[in-house]
Amino acid sequence: FAPRHLLSIADLTPAEFATLVRNASSHKQAIKSGAIPQSLLGSLSGKTVAMMFNKRSTRTRVSTEAAAVQMGGHPMFLGKEDIQLGVNESLYDTSVVISSMVSCIVARVAKHSDVADLAKHSTVPVINALCDSYHPLQIIADFLTIYESFTPKAHGLSSLGLEGLKIAWVGDANNVLFDLAIGATKMGVDVAVATPKGYEIPADMLKVIQTAGEGVPSAGKLTQTNVPEEAVKDADILVTDTWVSMGQEEESKKRMKAFEGFQITADLAKRGGAKEGWKFMHCLPRHPEEVDDEVFYSPRSLVFPEAENRLWAAISALEGFVVKKGKIVE
Ligand code: CP
Ligand code: NVA
Incomplete structure (x- = not known):
């Protein structure tokens, strides 16, 4: 089973992109009015989202961590001083090891080829949290x-x-x-x-x-x-x-x-x-x-x-790529 990744908006059909935006909008309205949709409630329960960040971040980090928690999951922040990413260990080894233990990798790297390599060897969905070429979230x-x-x-x-x-x-x-x-x-x-x-x-x-x-x-x-x-x-x-x-x-x-x-x-x-x-x-x-x-x-x-909409976008993307395994539907 090959997971589906989100490396760029180019990976999405117009219908999928529009659906991710509409889902973000409807989840925002529902959650703000006090009702977490049943489909989201606990949807990441027991699942870990590894956040491998090689660069600074305020919005992407906070929105991803908050989104994972709202969906009942566990965000695990791995900054560049924390793990061996590309320094003392190859991307291939890192990708195989981390993806064997978590349900999703959200990665912020420099070169697009780095996040593409991570995705190539990961057994779980990889979401690009910004690279030198793209920023889909x-x-x-x-x-x-x-x-x-x-x-x-x-x-x-x-x-x-x-x-x-x-x-x-x-x-x-x-x-x-x-x-x-x-x-x-x-x-x-x-x-x-x-x-x-x-x-x-x-x-x-x-x-x-x-x-x-x-x-x-x-x-x-x-x-x-x-x-x-x-x-x-x-x-x-x-x-x-x-x-x-x-x-x-x-x-x-x-x-x-x-x-x-x-x-x-x-x-x-x-x-x-x-x-x-x-x-x-x-x-x-x-x-x-x-x-x-x-x-x-x-x-x-x-x-x-x-x-603020970064939070709703993160919820929609985690739902689409982790909960629904890349089947992006309303
Ligand atoms: N817009 C954005 O990605 O901000 P951060 O770098 O703070 O995550
Ligand atoms: N273009 C900026 C975006 C930061 C969110 C950068 O890559 O640093």
């Missing part, structure tokens, strides 16, 4: 946030009814953007990306994003520019992330200089002609250089509901 939460904040059109199972919305991503083309663009393509949401010259989406990732839209009837379109105002034009949602991702600290000075002029501000939204009711999103952690306080703490900002 973040994107389930982000689409839940968009689903809650914009009125969805009537839609079938393969959609969230968000077709026609436009996201403007202004800043670095990174892991969060890549999975966001994959999810958007599948949901019929357009993404316009503005990066400084030399920081565009790499060609191989562009291919992955384009492939994600194959066979999707109204796939979202991806465009790129080096001019922030162009990306922002007619956008419903302005999104950014840090200019210096974990692992890029040595490039910090160079990046700060290269990204000058890419800060999200109300003035940029105005100059570029964003839609009147535009909203702002950011996966956090946030630094003032990529978005000013005026926008970040404004009523337009969805950042705190977006962060």
Whole structure:
């Protein structure tokens, strides 16, 4: 029996992605009104979720641990000082050993090939908790946030009814953007990306994003520019992330200089002609250089509901990949 893994939103059909978001939404409503759905109650009872984190984390760690506990399971946090991951033991050995004792591995690593290798040799589902290429748990939460904040059109199972919305991503083309663009393509949401010259989406990732839209009837379109105002034009949602991702600290000075002029501000939204009711999103952690306080703490900002939605996304993903063993159904 080969387990099913969640390494990227690209692993999901549009119907599966939309289902994970809808399940997150309905579990959120039920649990917040005081009723844990019967199907979730104790659904991880007696099961351990190993959390192998090679990098820092606030939201991913807290949401995964809280989700596992709400479902009756035991989260086991294994930081980089705790286990031998990739330092004194091969990924293969680690993967075989840990997966023989737990029901799920949630892993935060640097290289995508590391989490892919873990998955290849694991006998239990592996969920990517962020690598240099993807961040699927973040994107389930982000689409839940968009689903809650914009009125969805009537839609079938393969959609969230968000077709026609436009996201403007202004800043670095990174892991969060890549999975966001994959999810958007599948949901019929357009993404316009503005990066400084030399920081565009790499060609191989562009291919992955384009492939994600194959066979999707109204796939979202991806465009790129080096001019922030162009990306922002007619956008419903302005999104950014840090200019210096974990692992890029040595490039910090160079990046700060290269990204000058890419800060999200109300003035940029105005100059570029964003839609009147535009909203702002950011996966956090946030630094003032990529978005000013005026926008970040404004009523337009969805950042705190977006962060809370990481919990509901984690519950939905653990349900889909561990409880339902990769059979993603409503
Ligand atoms: N957004 C996100 O993944 O945050 P953490 O790095 O704090 O987990
Ligand atoms: N792009 C950031 C996201 C952190 C949640 C990083 O990889 O560090």
